Amino acid sequence: MTTPRRRPSLQPMPQEKLFTAPGTPVFVGQRRSEQARLDLFLYDAETVAEISPATLEDCRGARSRPGLLWINVSAVHDMALLQALGEEFALHPLTLEDIANTSHRPKWEEFPDYGFLAMKMVHRQGHGRGVTVEHVSVILGDGFVLSFLEDSGDVFEAVRQRIRRGAGRIRALGADYLAFSLMDAVVDHYFLAIESIGEWVQHFEDRLLSNAMQPEIGGLYRFKRELLEVRRAVWPLREVISAINRSESPLLKKENRVFWRDLYDHAVQVMDMVENARESLASMHDTYLSSLSNRMNEVMKILTIISTIFIPLTFIAGIYGMNFKHMPELEWRDGYFLILALMGVIAVSLVVYFRRQRWL
Incomplete structure (x- = not known):
């Protein structure tokens, strides 16, 4: 297996982005998929319709039908598709620009007819393969939710299954609850990534204490880099969820506020886990140096x-x-x-x- 390329911490601004007018969508990031893909869900409390893959004509036709519309777009490098959806759903040009800029910091922004959410999705693909961070954008509108991803893979399959089965309250609580469910799925995968790192850190610590060999220090720094990637994704998300909790937008129903507060608690818990893991790694680094000194x-x-x-x-x-x-x-x-x-x-x-x- 090949190791995926790790996203640099600071993305250089491409030449075509320089000196362009504000609101000009230009893809910034690593192209992860060759072809864009649309997945469409149209559902209410009683029925659900799914089209995968869907076309722009399917999306236009679904808008005129009753029910809650969720369109998931994979591969945001397709500027023609992005602009077509922007025209169909009356998205502001600055929103399209932020969707195409995959290095954008997580944020929540309100517009007259919709709310825009940007965040990071984290995958840990196994020991030695590192952490992959992808940009996720969510548009919350009146009766519709749009989600935009860098690649065809995502963490939303559990949400799709709940919609198909009609499990829980997702088919009855509206668009803001669907947006919450998408964010909740992203945050849940933060837990999985940190737990996976924690298991390897524990295994690494056992080997370190039993035999402090010089090559082990490379693994220690690799775990520190992975935790730093997760921390960069999670740290601003607390501010984003806090801003949503304070928002007075009519798109956010009062009866669903409790779920957003619970999501904030989860984000805080993730940050605590990240900080604890970083402290453990710092302690292990000191232990490693002490072990080397003792052996000497x-x-x-x-x-x-x-x-x-x-x-x-x-x-x-x-x-x-x-x-x-x-x-x-x-x-x-x-x-x-x-x-x-x-x-x-x-x-x-x-x-x-x-x-x-x-x-x-």
């Missing part, structure tokens, strides 16, 4: 003990290695064996002493 100290201690044992032995060998003519011990018949025995006694005595001092 152990090596130095052993070498020092060996050197200490051999210092007196080297001293004795040095004395009897001198070439003086008158050294009585050199004439002893058993001098060689006596000196070896003396050296052995000294070495054993030092080892016993070190053990009693618990240096060995």
Whole structure:
């Protein structure tokens, strides 16, 4: 498997975007899909109609029919499709510009006839494959919801299943509840991404404490980068949900406010998990450095003990290695064996002493 390219933290402004008039939609980002795709749901409390893939004509025809309309657009690099939908639903040019700018910061913006929401969708594709962050835009209007994605993959399948089955309250509570459900699905995947990172961090910590090897530091920095990507996606989302809770837009029903407050609590909880994980990684980094230092100290201690044992032995060998003519011990018949025995006694005595001092 190939590792997906990681989105840079700061996207350079493309040449064609420079010096253009405000509201000119220009795709900014990495092209993730070759062909745009429309998926359409039209439903009410009793019935549901689904067209996948759909066409612009299907979308225009669905607008005149009763029910709540949800159109999901994959691959926002198609400017012709984006402008056609903008004309059909009377979207402001600045909204189209923000949808096409996939590096845009999450935000909530109100217009006379709709509300615009931008946020980030996070996928963690497995150990060693990193975190993928995609731009998501949601238009909340009177009787319709539009969602725009960078790629054909999304996290909304659970929402689609609830609509198909008529499970829960999603088919009865209107467009703002559908928009909440889409945001809730995105936030739930933040939990999954952080839990996945947390499991590997725990496994990494166990290996680190058992054997502090130098290559492990690369994995530590990789987890820190993944958490940073998640933090960049989640941090501004709290402000976005808080702005929605304070909004007085008629598109946001009073009976659904409690769900938005609950979503805010989830966003705060995600941030707490991210910060806790970052603190754990910082602590692991200190532990890693301490482990390396301890291992080095152990090596130095052993070498020092060996050197200490051999210092007196080297001293004795040095004395009897001198070439003086008158050294009585050199004439002893058993001098060689006596000196070896003396050296052995000294070495054993030092080892016993070190053990009693618990240096060995």
